[in-house]
Structures are given as structure tokens and as C-alpha cells.
Amino acid sequence: AQSVAQPEDQVNVAEGNPLTVKCTYSVSGNPYLFWYVQYPNRGLQFLLKYITGDNLVKGSYGFEAEFNKSQTSFHLKKPSALVSDSALYFCAVRDIRDMRFGAGTRLTVKP
Template sequence: AQSVAQPEDQVNVAEGNPLTVKCTYSVSGNPYLFWYVQYPNRGLQFLLKYITGDNLVKGSYGFEAEFNKSQTSFHLKKPSALVSDSALYFCAVRDGGKSTFGDGTTLTVKP
């Protein structure tokens, strides 16, 4: 069975600093990996995905993620955080048409 772990419930960074939100996964076949963002009282929005190809994936709002097969990780990154990036972030793995989500990481960016 597939699974996703987000080891940090909360990540705090200062505005302008780089940010990393961690994700590790377990899947039997090829990993199809996704990041989503959720703002308060809203549905999840797609940020980026890794299907195949380059290990560094670029997505919306300046976010990127690095796929590392040997470490089974897919960490979300941004070079310079904005206060408006504060939200709940979910990593997900897709297999057999179903998506399994991590428990989420709350990112807080302080001015």
C-alpha cells in the first residue's frame, strides 16, 4: 500500500528566507508525487507534480520540489518565502488512480 509522511506538523520561517517542507513516500510502483496547498476554509489547490523526468520540478507561485528516489523524498522548496505563503501544505502520492495524502504541514511565514 502507498503512504506519505510529512514529519513536521509546523514550519516557521522569516519572510525572505528559503523554506523547505519535507515529504517522504512509500509506493510499490512508479511514484507519481504531488504537492497541494490549502488556505483557510478553502479546498486544496494543486502546486506541482513529479511524474517522470527531471528531479527538480517547478510549480506555481515560485515553488519547486526535488525528487530523490534513493531517499524516497519529495521536499517542497522556495528560495524566498512570502507572508502570503502561510498555509497548510499537503504532499500526496498517486497510484492506481487513487491519491494518498500526508497529514499536512502548516507553514507560517513571519514578516
């Protein structure tokens, strides 16, 4: 079965600094990978996805993610973090039946 792992429960960065939220995947075949963001008391919002093509995927709110096949990773990045980026971030992989989500990483951006 397809799966993803988010090795960090929490990531803290200062506003204006670059941020990275890590995700590794385990799949058979070509992976369909996603990042979602969840703000307090809200559902998940789609950020970006990798299906095929360029390894660097650009998404909403200035986020991007790099697909690295050799390292089986799909890390989420942003060059300059904002306090408003503070939220819960989920990596996901499409499986036959549904999406498989990671455990989530809480990003806190401090002023």
C-alpha cells in the first residue's frame, strides 16, 4: 500500500526565514503526491500536487515542493515564511481507494 511519513511533529521558524516541511513516501509505481494545509477549526485546503513532469511544483500562497525520486521525498518549501503560514500541514499520496495522509506537521512562524 502507498504511504507517506512526516518525520517532524513540529517545525518552528522565524518570519522572513525559509521554511521546509518534510515528507517521505513509499509507493509501488509512480506516486501521486499532495500537500494540504489546515487552519484551526477548518477543513483541509489543497496546496499543490505532483503527478508527473517537473520535479519542482509550485502551489498556492507561495509554497512549492520538490519531488526527489532518489530520496523518495516530497518536501514542502517556502522562501520567506509569514506568521499567517502557521498551521497544520499534511502530506498525502493517492492510493487505489483513497488518499493516504501523513500524521501532520505543525508549523509555527514567529514574528
